[in-house]
Amino acid sequence: MNDGNWQLSNPVLGLVVVGLTFLLFYVVGFLANRKSSSAKDLYVGGANVGAVTNGLAMAATYMSLATFLGITALILQLQVPFILLWIQLILAIPLITIIYGTSLRRMGAFSPTHFIRDRYGVTASIIAALFMILVSIMYALGQMIGIAVTFETLLGIPYMTGLIVGGLLIVGYITIGGMAGATKNAAIQMFIMALMFIVPLAAIMKAVGGTGWFFPPLFYADMVPAMLESVPTFFDYQFSPKWYFSIIPALTIGALGLPHLAMRVYTASSLKSARSAMVWFAFILGLVFSATYAMGFVGVFATATQGLTVSAADADKLTIILNLVYNPEWVTALVIAGAISAGLSTLSGNLLAIGALLSQDIVSTLKPNISQKASLRLGYTAIFFGGVASILLAIDPPAFLVVSILWAFGLAGVTNAPLIIVGVWWKEANKFGAIAAAVVGGILYIVVSPFVFPSIVLTGHSLTDGLGLSGAMLAVPVSFILLIVVSYITNRIPSLSNRLTTQADTELVERIHGWTDVQPYRYSSKVGAGITVIACVAVAVWALMPWNM
Amino acid sequence: MDTEIRKEGRDSMNAYKKEVRFTIGMTAAFILVGNMGLIFSIFPVDAMLFGFPVMYIIPILMGWFGVFFLTIVAGKIGNKIDDEIERENELLNSIPEPAPIGTPDPVAPVITASKKVGGV
Numbered sequence: 001m002n003d004g005n006w007q008l009s010n011p012v013l014g015l016v017v018v019g020l021t022f023l024l025f026y027v028v029g030f031l032a033n034r035k036s037s038s039a040k041d042l043y044v045g046g047a048n049v050g051a052v053t054n055g056l057a058m059a060a061t062y063m064s065l066a067t068f069l070g071i072t073a074l075i076l077q078l079q080v081p082f083i084l085l086w087i088q089l090i091l092a093i094p095l096i097t098i099i100y101g102t103s104l105r106r107m108g109a110f111s112p113t114h115f116i117r118d119r120y121g122v123t124a125s126i127i128a129a130l131f132m133i134l135v136s137i138m139y140a141l142g143q144m145i146g147i148a149v150t151f152e153t154l155l156g157i158p159y160m161t162g163l164i165v166g167g168l169l170i171v172g173y174i175t176i177g178g179m180a181g182a183t184k185n186a187a188i189q190m191f192i193m194a195l196m197f198i199v200p201l202a203a204i205m206k207a208v209g210g211t212g213w214f215f216p217p218l219f220y221a222d223m224v225p226a227m228l229e230s231v232p233t234f235f236d237y238q239f240s241p242k243w244y245f246s247i248i249p250a251l252t253i254g255a256l257g258l259p260h261l262a263m264r265v266y267t268a269s270s271l272k273s274a275r276s277a278m279v280w281f282a283f284i285l286g287l288v289f290s291a292t293y294a295m296g297f298v299g300v301f302a303t304a305t306q307g308l309t310v311s312a313a314d315a316d317k318l319t320i321i322l323n324l325v326y327n328p329e330w331v332t333a334l335v336i337a338g339a340i341s342a343g344l345s346t347l348s349g350n351l352l353a354i355g356a357l358l359s360q361d362i363v364s365t366l367k368p369n370i371s372q373k374a375s376l377r378l379g380y381t382a383i384f385f386g387g388v389a390s391i392l393l394a395i396d397p398p399a400f401l402v403v404s405i406l407w408a409f410g411l412a413g414v415t416n417a418p419l420i421i422v423g424v425w426w427k428e429a430n431k432f433g434a435i436a437a438a439v440v441g442g443i444l445y446i447v448v449s450p451f452v453f454p455s456i457v458l459t460g461h462s463l464t465d466g467l468g469l470s471g472a473m474l475a476v477p478v479s480f481i482l483l484i485v486v487s488y489i490t491n492r493i494p495s496l497s498n499r500l501t502t503q504a505d506t507e508l509v510e511r512i513h514g515w516t517d518v519q520p521y522r523y524s525s526k527v528g529a530g531i532t533v534i535a536c537v538a539v540a541v542w543a544l545m546p547w548n549m
Numbered sequence: 550m551d552t553e554i555r556k557e558g559r560d561s562m563n564a565y566k567k568e569v570r571f572t573i574g575m576t577a578a579f580i581l582v583g584n585m586g587l588i589f590s591i592f593p594v595d596a597m598l599f600g601f602p603v604m605y606i607i608p609i610l611m612g613w614f615g616v617f618f619l620t621i622v623a624g625k626i627g628n629k630i631d632d633e634i635e636r637e638n639e640l641l642n643s644i645p646e647p648a649p650i651g652t653p654d655p656v657a658p659v660i661t662a663s664k665k666v667g668g669v
Contacts, residue, residue: 087583087585087586088580088583090583090613094579095576095579098572102627224602237589237604241590241591243590271631275628282613282619282620287613293609425569515638517638
């Protein structure tokens, strides 16, 4: 078992399986989209999706190719620290729901930017929308890399051809499908993904000698002694508490700023339904996440004890390689279809967010008299070109597909999350603070990332900088500090008072929390704001101190 | 009668505090159960559980079942707080205008929000 040209020997079989899967998605998307006549239908599925469907759709949107392929690749590289990094990603929808999702749902927002426009005004919303488009494209980039890798393995074609063929097929589907199709499809995709990941994993586990194959997500303890013997360092934490802490600003807070995830909360038929969806999301995602850790474990186990060799360039294919080695080809074809489903549902969310951001949050804001039809057409165009942009970026991809996705989390955490969180919970937050936070925080995050100025980084550890962990640990608190301090100061400068909409902001904050009246004591704590600033200063200073990596 | 209504109003003012405490508390709880790796990196444990190292399996179990349990709790409390806010709104709307002389009434609405709450 040595590394080589990993591909299906019978591409026709793979094509038939993938073709049938696509046909199912197109039919469901077409049937669901016949009713999609307005922008609201297109972006949030008419805001009447049930709890179970929505919970599954939330999980499917979140479970991207990063889950299917990316996690196992980085477990092979980083081992247990990457599992520990990934675990907290399950918090995204629960935290969005309890911190601001229900408030924005109550407000009837299409997207987080819609809230930012009403809360901070047009300029701040356009800045936020531009950053969110960058976030969505970077997120979509990771999916495109995965799609290309999958098609490469499926057809035995070069990466570039796989990228163009697979990418255009999927962008075409999403442009035709809209969110209603995507939501109903996402629920189906969730079943397909779970089935096509966990069942083949059971077979692989059985093949490598695991006795707990009947429930692979948790029952692989019998393989632990052999693993410890072959790879004694597998369970080592490797990094300091500072590295583990940096996960919170970069990824936990970062997830709160992801536009395509928050939009799933708005598709709920009611607030109660949104909260029930969150429970379904947590259960199903916990199951699949645990299975991916098991897949990563088995991957390392197979390379350490079974003589399997996977080159660094093929790391993103580990899940498929394990299936090629240990399972019949038709099973691998199903796994590939599952991987494509994972990429499809997440790309749907990303590209629809780009469509909503450009047509609703930028163009309709600048030209409020634009017709419904023109706005919808613009949305479809943006969805298509957003997809094309991610295909072009994937031509020269980073080493791991997960890198661009997790970096996008940090950018969302810097530019969007503080504006939404503070805007929902603190009446004093104003447009000057929001603009300062998004612009300075966003630029700082980009500058200290290794992609623009490789010499200006905080740790020198390529993955820590590349994943945005170090950058976000500095830029996220800076963004919170600027938002609070600049708002606090500008609210007390009399000459600026006529440029602020303090009364309307106050009423908006009360209304989105469900109140029909306005009381000065609500959502105006100076103590809370002060504590947040002090804590953020401490974290930012800690981020600047040596990481010793 | 008016005094009784106002007293009930003051008691139910807790809905706001409950909402803030619930959000901070639940956020902290979620972050804690989802980031057990951070806790173990500070306080390492050298033991095995269910055949796995504790520092490996506990974060995984908490990241699944711990989060799942918290979503159930958060859903129930969130719905309850929404109902309380709604009740408090009704109560505040039913309070007659305060008398022109006397101490300011902390329960009376200061300004009425211009738009109706929608989408619930």
